[in-house]
Amino acid sequence: MPVTIAVDIMSGDRGAPVAIQAALKVLQGNNQVHLILVGDESVIRPKMERSGKKFQDRWTIHHTTEVVHMDDSPVHVLRRKKKSSMRLAINLVQEGKAHACVSAGNTGALMATAHYVLKTIPGVERPAIVSAFPTVKPGKQALCLDLGATVDTSIDQMVQFAVMGSTLAQVMSDVKEPVVGLMNVGKEDIKGTESVKAVHERLLHSSLNYCGYVEGNDVFSGEADVLVVDGFSGNVALKSIEGVMKYLMNAIKSVLRSSPWLKVLALLAYPLLRRIKRTVDPDRYNGAILLGLNGIVVKSHGGANKVAFYHAIQEAVATASQDMINLIHDRVAAALQED
Amino acid sequence: MPVTIAVDIMSGDRGAPVAIQAALKVLQGNNQVHLILVGDESVIRPKMERSGKKFQDRWTIHHTTEVVHMDDSPVHVLRRKKKSSMRLAINLVQEGKAHACVSAGNTGALMATAHYVLKTIPGVERPAIVSAFPTVKPGKQALCLDLGATVDTSIDQMVQFAVMGSTLAQVMSDVKEPVVGLMNVGKEDIKGTESVKAVHERLLHSSLNYCGYVEGNDVFSGEADVLVVDGFSGNVALKSIEGVMKYLMNAIKSVLRSSPWLKVLALLAYPLLRRIKRTVDPDRYNGAILLGLNGIVVKSHGGANKVAFYHAIQEAVATASQDMINLIHDRVAAALQED
Numbered sequence: 058m059p060v061t062i063a064v065d066i067m068s069g070d071r072g073a074p075v076a077i078q079a080a081l082k083v084l085q086g087n088n089q090v091h092l093i094l095v096g097d098e099s100v101i102r103p104k105m106e107r108s109g110k111k112f113q114d115r116w117t118i119h120h121t122t123e124v125v126h127m128d129d130s131p132v133h134v135l136r137r138k139k140k141s142s143m144r145l146a147i148n149l150v151q152e153g154k155a156h157a158c159v160s161a162g163n164t165g166a167l168m169a170t171a172h173y174v175l176k177t178i179p180g181v182e183r184p185a186i187v188s189a190f191p192t193v194k195p196g197k198q199a200l201c202l203d204l205g206a207t208v209d210t211s212i213d214q215m216v217q218f219a220v221m222g223s224t225l226a227q228v229m230s231d232v233k234e235p236v237v238g239l240m241n242v243g244k245e246d247i248k249g250t251e252s253v254k255a256v257h258e259r260l261l262h263s264s265l266n267y268c269g270y271v272e273g274n275d276v277f278s279g280e281a282d283v284l285v286v287d288g289f290s291g292n293v294a295l296k297s298i299e300g301v302m303k304y305l306m307n308a309i310k311s312v313l314r315s316s317p318w319l320k321v322l323a324l325l326a327y328p329l330l331r332r333i334k335r336t337v338d339p340d341r342y343n344g345a346i347l348l349g350l351n352g353i354v355v356k357s358h359g360g361a362n363k364v365a366f367y368h369a370i371q372e373a374v375a376t377a378s379q380d381m382i383n384l385i386h387d388r389v390a391a392a393l394q395e396d
Numbered sequence: 397m398p399v400t401i402a403v404d405i406m407s408g409d410r411g412a413p414v415a416i417q418a419a420l421k422v423l424q425g426n427n428q429v430h431l432i433l434v435g436d437e438s439v440i441r442p443k444m445e446r447s448g449k450k451f452q453d454r455w456t457i458h459h460t461t462e463v464v465h466m467d468d469s470p471v472h473v474l475r476r477k478k479k480s481s482m483r484l485a486i487n488l489v490q491e492g493k494a495h496a497c498v499s500a501g502n503t504g505a506l507m508a509t510a511h512y513v514l515k516t517i518p519g520v521e522r523p524a525i526v527s528a529f530p531t532v533k534p535g536k537q538a539l540c541l542d543l544g545a546t547v548d549t550s551i552d553q554m555v556q557f558a559v560m561g562s563t564l565a566q567v568m569s570d571v572k573e574p575v576v577g578l579m580n581v582g583k584e585d586i587k588g589t590e591s592v593k594a595v596h597e598r599l600l601h602s603s604l605n606y607c608g609y610v611e612g613n614d615v616f617s618g619e620a621d622v623l624v625v626d627g628f629s630g631n632v633a634l635k636s637i638e639g640v641m642k643y644l645m646n647a648i649k650s651v652l653r654s655s656p657w658l659k660v661l662a663l664l665a666y667p668l669l670r671r672i673k674r675t676v677d678p679d680r681y682n683g684a685i686l687l688g689l690n691g692i693v694v695k696s697h698g699g700a701n702k703v704a705f706y707h708a709i710q711e712a713v714a715t716a717s718q719d720m721i722n723l724i725h726d727r728v729a730a731a732l733q734e735d
Contacts, residue, residue: 208587251548276639289629292611303613308676329658
């Protein structure tokens, strides 16, 4: 089934060139994908004419020169940047012209704009940011939400996150009854904050396939398909994970450079090191979904390179191919009736 | 200055042999250290007689056969295991016979026992778990607290954590005015929960060298010497970091085994891989301090190997060498007067 994705070409740290290369790679790999490239036509057209001629019936340009910058406040963007590539990409989803949109623009502005333009699904109070993590179980991913859309998360909102996450896991990973876990500081019943305990009680009595408490390391253990966490802790954990990966890459690089002998060994072992790098590459896991809105919005890392931005667009394609929004709508409505 | 450390030999997952080997390594490396080895004399003495003869004036055995198990509840341990190696090691600190103690036993039991036996320093409501993380800045560590001693942390308690963390950084890293950051989901003033904003206001008006909000990745960025976080988010982040490291080690191992050609390359590059492993080895960062008590208690990972347990004892030695408790006492008292 053909899928149309609106791509905000302009808002990432690395600008249009990276986004255009990623778009070309997506068009090349899947002839069911149509892309609407939102941004400055004078920048986009020459590059697309040169390299994207053979896909020309599958891309169009939606021209605008206004761009959201990384330090623009959400309020400023909402009020003053109504013609930005970010806003127009989201508008295309709202108008039904695209099944989903992708942006590498600043998270606060993207959240605010998406929330304002698309509104939440009935029964969902707040959107959540969800991302897929690899696990030690081959081929198995874990979805984790919320990663920072909502701080001061209420008990009702956490339950809604659980229902939305479970639905997304069904759609994305083709799991019939995804295992849902609730993030806590330990697995025992006595552990946790009062509000975590209250969410636990609610989930125990829900129709979800709830496995109880999970811990931070379970993001990667494959014990659960969906991990529900408040937006504050989820955001701190996500960024800590990014931090330690950066630290490790840095440490490995300095070992490789630390002596002539190790440099030679590194050259010899280059195919091995490249293979390791590809395996542990966080770029493959780029693309977080803003979940709970009347439309699909995928957030790429601001600093995404071509490979990372490609994966973010692919995430939008995978999710938009399904009738996600209606599914979440129905599941949330059913869950509300359970209460 | 001679330092005496009580070592709970029995409570770790790997039992007495690992703890004894670690103790021997500490005795060998520092002739100012005295160790009281708490546990089953029939197990400890033969090993120490064999390998520790030349240090025999610097170790003694405090005999007991009772052991705290990993699944013992804190309440059970408090009430029924008053002769356990864990309890006796903490008692030795309380009685002034050891400057600090180390245990690899279960965290809940250790926290509860240490809190009960040692009590908190006046002005400190709750203890915090603090650990040092390596950063991308060479030679620079960052202390992060609380990593899970207290959930539902109050504003007052967070401010106390900041004061305690700053004092510990002065002692451990010899920094005059440690930079203190407050964990949040972004650096902008409008970000965060209501309680984080309230702590921020308090820290802005404190005498600490407060740099404002930090994010999860700053655990490793070296931007701050001390990162203050509520125990829930801190624990989730800590375990997520452990989870991703385990995932990465696992992924690298499966690459090394994935083809005969890569296996040969891995053999060739063995010195390089070993060096990388040593550089990124989490064992070197084993040893979390329970801070805020009238005595120093160091918690080792339950599954610590010889190297990791060695580092935990070394952490106790480094902290006990200073007059930490009095320093924290004075700093907290001064901070309370500021309010």
